[in-house]
Every structure is written in structure tokens, then in C-alpha cells.
Amino acid sequence: MKLSGLDASDVQVQEETKVYSGFLKLFKYTITHGLFKGGVSHPLIREATVRPPSVGVILFDPVRNQVVLVEQFRMGPFLSDDDPWLLEVVAGISEPGETLEEVALREVEEETGYKVASLRPVSDFYVSPGASNEKLKLFCGLVDASTAGGIFGVA
Known part of the structure; x- marks a missing residue:
């Protein structure tokens, strides 16, 4: 539940600059926004990556409870000097024209063969x-x- 009464109309973008476009797209924004106590903030500079919607799929076998x-x-x-090999749920990013359900099914098959x-x-x-x-x-x-177990997925 939102308490402030503020919404997207309380944010004003003064400037938007594309900083980088590769696997990620990075933008720099200068904005102001409404304040809880009333009035408007001073100009703020914020960077943000802009990405398409993504999916994650928890694969569950109800028979084996796995x-x-x-x-x-x-x-x-x-980059944080931590182990870079992570155990994760299947995940992926949508392509233009794909539903998120289609992305989920595609990614499961690509990453696991299931x-x-x-x-x-x-x-x-x-x-x-x-x-x-x-x-x-x-x-x-x-x-x-x-x-389950072994090596799966696309090369």
C-alpha cells in the first residue's frame, strides 16, 4: 500500500542522455520529483540500465519433491571477488514480439533441455x-x- 499520494506524474525529466548501448543500455537522467512534505526536490542525477522484461522459472518436480x-x-x-559460478533458476530476457510465457518455455528448453x-x-x-x-x-x-544432473543447455 502506498502512503505518500505521489505517483509517476510527480517526476519530471529535465534531461536524458544515452551513455552506453551494448548488452546493457545505460542512460543518465536529470530529474526532479515531488517531496512527501510538499514541494519539489532539487535536480537529481541518476543512472539506470534499461532492459526488456525478463523471466525466471523455478523448475519443480512434484513427484520427486525436487x-x-x-x-x-x-x-x-x-567483480566482487566472489565465486562467479552461481546456482540459479532458469532465466532469460524477452525478445520483441515474444510473450513472457514463450520466453519462459524457450529458456527452460535452451538451458536444461526440459x-x-x-x-x-x-x-x-x-x-x-x-x-x-x-x-x-x-x-x-x-x-x-x-x-537432472550432468551438463545440459545450448553450446
């Missing part, structure tokens, strides 16, 4: 709202995990 995860290299932990028996929505949330517009739709995908 969750299937994937192991992948991730740059963020590497076919999902049933795909159920769990939640929608912003992954890192202080620095990105990326919104993730989380699904639960029911699978047969009897062949």
Missing part, C-alpha cells in the same frame, strides 16, 4: 529498482527431474 537449478557464470559476483508440463505464474518484481527498469516475471514450471 527443484532443478542451473549453474552459470555471472560477472557481478566475479519440456515444461505446466507453467504457473508466481510473482512479478523489479530486480534492482534503484539502478534498472528490468521487471522479472517469476514462474513455476513443473517438470520430470528424473534426468
